Amino acid sequence: MVTVGKRQRLSIALFLAASALLASCSSYRPAPKAFHEATIRPYRVDSGDRLRVTVFDQKDLTNTYSVDQAGYVAFPLIGSVAARGRTIQELEGQIATQLQKGFLRNPDVSIEVDRYRSIFVMGEVGQPGQYTYVPGMTIQNAIALAGGYTPRALQANADVTRKINGEILTGRVLISNPVLAGDTIYVRERLF
DSSP states (O other), rough: OHHHHHHHHHHHHHHHHHHHHHHHHTOOOOOOOOHGGGGOOBOOOOTTTTEEEEEETTTTEEEEEEOOTTTTETTTTTTEEOOOOOOHHHHHHHHHHHHTTTTTTSEEEEEEEOOOOOOEEEEEEESSSSOOOOTBBBBHHHHTTOOOBBBBBBOOOEEEEEETTTTTEEEEETSSSBBBTTTTEEEOBBOO
16 A cells, blocks of 8 residues: 555656646747737837938938937937837938927938847857847847857747837747847757
8 A cells, every 4th residue: 555655646746747847848938929020010219229310411410329228319409319119210200300490491311220239149059148130130040140059959949038019028939030139039958
């Protein structure tokens, strides 16, 4: 009778250990729909971006400006301009409208991203760290920049943390998925 009790306890312990292992594997869910939709929407400016602003026939206003941590661009004549979350076209219109209020008659403003905010690659990669984002980059490209996989890396997919509409979301994606500026990519360790 005593051996049956030990076997039952051992079975229960193994069952609980297997359940805990499976629960830890499923703690991340596949990326939500909004996560993937963000990759096809127009680019949204945020902290860390550097913008090349051209005001036609205005050499003193044409320059490169950085978006500060609060999400603003310090622009001559008009002061701080809220940039975070705006598309390039929205920001062009906002600056032109403010310049038109007492400074320029009909300002022609053009903006392009001079340098995108960085991406971060962590986990089972050769050189975890901060890297320069390039439009069109995939998860696999970012991992290659970070020195490739370690021998322990899970190579089929990765966890990506992304800011969407002011909300920070994490989802598991294939390595062929696109990267957005500001993403954090985490390569997990494989179990076997």
